[in-house]
Amino acid sequence: MLCSLLFSAPFLLISTPPLDPRVDPAKVTRLPTPIVATEPEVARTQPPQVVHRIATNPANARLDPETFAKAERTITRGLAALASMQTTRGTWFETEEVEPTGMEPRKRAASVAVTAMALKAFVQAGGLVRGDTLTRARNAIDGVLVDPNVLATVIDGGIGNYVMSSVASAFAAIGDEDAKAASLRAIAWLRDNQWDAAEGLDANMDWYGGAGYGNGKRPDLSNTQMMLDAMHDAGVSADDPAMQRALAFVARAQNRKASNPAEWAKNGTGDGGFVYSPANGGESFASDHAGEGRYGEKLATKSLRSYGSMTYAGFKSMLYAGLSKDDPRVRDALAWIAANFTFAENPGLGQQGYFYYVHAMSRALHAAGVERITAANGTDHAWRSELIDALSSRQREDGTWKNESERWEESNEALATIYAVLALEEALKPQISTE
Numbered sequence: 346m347l348c349s350l351l352f353s354a355p356f357l358l359i360s361t362p363p364l365d366p367r368v369d370p371a372k373v374t375r376l377p378t379p380i381v382a383t384e385p386e387v388a389r390t391q392p393p394q395v396v397h398r399i400a401t402n403p404a405n406a407r408l409d410p411e412t413f414a415k416a417e418r419t420i421t422r423g424l425a426a427l428a429s430m431q432t433t434r435g436t437w438f439e440t441e442e443v444e445p446t447g448m449e450p451r452k453r454a455a456s457v458a459v460t461a462m463a464l465k466a467f468v469q470a471g472g473l474v475r476g477d478t479l480t481r482a483r484n485a486i487d488g489v490l491v492d493p494n495v496l497a498t499v500i501d502g503g504i505g506n507y508v509m510s511s512v513a514s515a516f517a518a519i520g521d522e523d524a525k526a527a528s529l530r531a532i533a534w535l536r537d538n539q540w541d542a543a544e545g546l547d548a549n550m551d552w553y554g555g556a557g558y559g560n561g562k563r564p565d566l567s568n569t570q571m572m573l574d575a576m577h578d579a580g581v582s583a584d585d586p587a588m589q590r591a592l593a594f595v596a597r598a599q600n601r602k603a604s605n606p607a608e609w610a611k612n613g614t615g616d617g618g619f620v621y622s623p624a625n626g627g628e629s630f631a632s633d634h635a636g637e638g639r640y641g642e643k644l645a646t647k648s649l650r651s652y653g654s655m656t657y658a659g660f661k662s663m664l665y666a667g668l669s670k671d672d673p674r675v676r677d678a679l680a681w682i683a684a685n686f687t688f689a690e691n692p693g694l695g696q697q698g699y700f701y702y703v704h705a706m707s708r709a710l711h712a713a714g715v716e717r718i719t720a721a722n723g724t725d726h727a728w729r730s731e732l733i734d735a736l737s738s739r740q741r742e743d744g745t746w747k748n749e750s751e752r753w754e755e756s757n758e759a760l761a762t763i764y765a766v767l768a769l770e771e772a773l774k775p776q777i778s779t780e
Contacts, residue, residue: 362544364544364545365545368545368546372563372625373624374550374551374607374626376550376551390669390670391667392583392665392666393665393712393713395517396775397469397578398774399470400775405776406774408729408772412730413773415734416733417473417773419733420470420473422744423745423746423766424470424474424766426745426762427463427763427766428476430758430759430762431463434481435480435481437456437459437482438455438458438459438460438757438760439456453498453502454507454508455502455754457486457511458511459763460482460485461508461516462515462763462764463763464518465514465518466770467482468518470770483519486512504559505559506557509535510531510535510575512531513535513576514574514575528575528578532576532581535576536587538556538572539554539556539590540555540557553590554569554591554594555569555594556569556572563624563625564594566594566598566619566621566655569595570658570705573595573661573666574661576588588666588667589666591662591666595666596663597623598623598655598659599659599677600614601674607626609647610649612646614651616677616681616684617651617656617674617676618685619655619659620649620650626640627647627649628649629649629650629651629655630693630694631652631694632649634650635650637650651693653685653693654691654702656681656685657702657706657708659678660675660679660713661705661709661713663675663678664709679715683718683720684720686728688734696749697750697752698752698753698755699748700746700764701764703735703768704764704767704771706728706768707732707767707768711772711774716728716776729772732769736765745761746761747761
């Protein structure tokens with residue numbers, strides 16, 4: 346298999362160019378051994394099949410008719426609310442009075458990314474969509490992609506990976522020939538943005554294989570899982586070198602002593618969960634939330650805390666890259682999920698990033714083909730119906746969602762509503778066997 350070639354000793358001997366000047370050598374940790382792509386005793390498997398539309402009947406989503414209808418109503422109300430927030434230019438997440446040419450690059454980039462996510466939400470809903478909202482959103486993104494000067498400005502806004510991942514996934518979901526071509530152009534940009542040998546990195550370095558926001562930003566698991574989401578949605582093979590390089594980075598973000606040689610992992614609990622980034626010696630927002638410092642710097646011996654959104658991100662990323670559910674790393678991630686299963690909060694962060702969390706959760710559990718989670722106390726959870734109940738109860742009278750925590754822009758109704766709708770749509774997608 347390709348994965349064995351990527352992570353074999355001869356691969357490490359291939360010469361690489363000098364370290365990219367954007368990288369501070371003092372911030373790149375060289376670990377004693379490379380991460381292996383597959384545990385020796387476990388065969389790889391085919392990744393989850395891509396599904397771009399919600400089911401049209403309850404049986405295909407493995408839900409009872411009443412719960413299925415409740416989810417459809419909740420999604421429909423959410424999409425109607427999003428349609429009412431769309432600007433006359435077809436976009437979201439920008440001030441109506443500000444013309445796009447006058448927007449500073451980061452704001453314009455965020456608007457393109459959020460518009461692409463909203464477009465995907467409308468596309469996936471299939472027959473629930475009404476009006477020309479979808480067409481206007483597509484035209485707005487097309488207008489960016491076909492103008493090299495505008496596209497360059499968007500990418501240079503500092504969050505290029507976020508933008509291009511969102512665009513690739515949205516156009517892959519649309520699926521016509523023009524959309525597929527646009528998706529693959531975005532995928533090509535994502536390949537170039539990935540940190541790898543082209544920047545002078547090798548497989549022993551903790552930046553290797555990851556993706557950052559762009560413009561030389563250090564890699565993190567959030568951006569890397571968005572890149573893998575996009576590649577999976579666009580039909581990129583799990584054996585693709587970019588997917589396998591990313592797997593090396595993802596595996597380094599796991600709190601697992603048996604497979605992660607990083608200092609913070611060896612000193613930690615080994616609970617199987619994931620942290621925000623293994624780069625620069627490792628960092629975790631959950632550690633910061635617990636008062637131990639984002640880098641674990643307030644502890645006498647450095648370790649990092651796992652948390653919910655990143656554990657679901659890491660879990661599904663391993664599946665997209667072809668790891669079997671029998672791989673010990675995948676099993677340990679699922680064990681962390683079972684031990685911390687909740688819709689009340691983003692475990693480790695409270696309400697911070699809640700809607701991002703439920704979206705990552707829904708996408709991950711659908712990808713795994715998991716219907717029920719047995720918690721550590723023995724409680725059996727049917728995640729689809731519980732997610733539908735949780736998000737339905739949080740939906741506001743006007744059809745939107747909003748996080749009272751302002752972290753990561755989730756106090757913005759448009760972004761929170763997009764995450765919530767996308768999460769509900771994952772719960773309604775037909776379940777296709779991953780065996």
